[in-house]
Amino acid sequence: MPLTCFIRYEIDPFQREAFRDYALAWGRIIPRCGGRLLGYFLPHEGSNVEAWGLVGFDSLAGYEAYRTRLKADPEGRANFAYAQERRFILREERRFLEDVPLQEPTP
Numbered sequence: 814m815p816l817t818c819f820i821r822y823e824i825d826p827f828q829r830e831a832f833r834d835y836a837l838a839w840g841r842i843i844p845r846c847g848g849r850l851l852g853y854f855l856p857h858e859g860s861n862v863e864a865w866g867l868v869g870f871d872s873l874a875g876y877e878a879y880r881t882r883l884k885a886d887p888e889g890r891a892n893f894a895y896a897q898e899r900r901f902i903l904r905e906e907r908r909f910l911e912d913v914p915l916q917e918p919t920p
Contacts, residue, residue, distance in 0.1 A: 815912040820866040828901035829855060832864055838892045843868055846882040
């Protein structure tokens with residue numbers, strides 16, 4: 814069953830660009846480790862502390878294999894360390910959503 818990992822971040826609004834750099838790095842790392850990066854999203858209007866990341870997987874087992882590869886990836890480890898050192902992520906929540914397949918309209 815395809816699923817999407819929906820990540821909600823609470824970020825330090827004064828370190829928005831640091832989060833942008835973090836997200837850009839995931840654009841290289843996530844596909845290499847087996848995830849389908851659907852996107853990272855920064856606040857624009859309204860709340861200035863919420864950002865999101867969406868990553869797709871073919872199954873929960875696929876996600877678990879991805880996490881194993883991610884932990885072994887040198888650039889992935891460096892990106893996690895960057896976030897910890899700079900402390901621009903104040904809170905992070907993950908939700909797993911079942912993908913609803915798009916279907917052709919019936920005549």
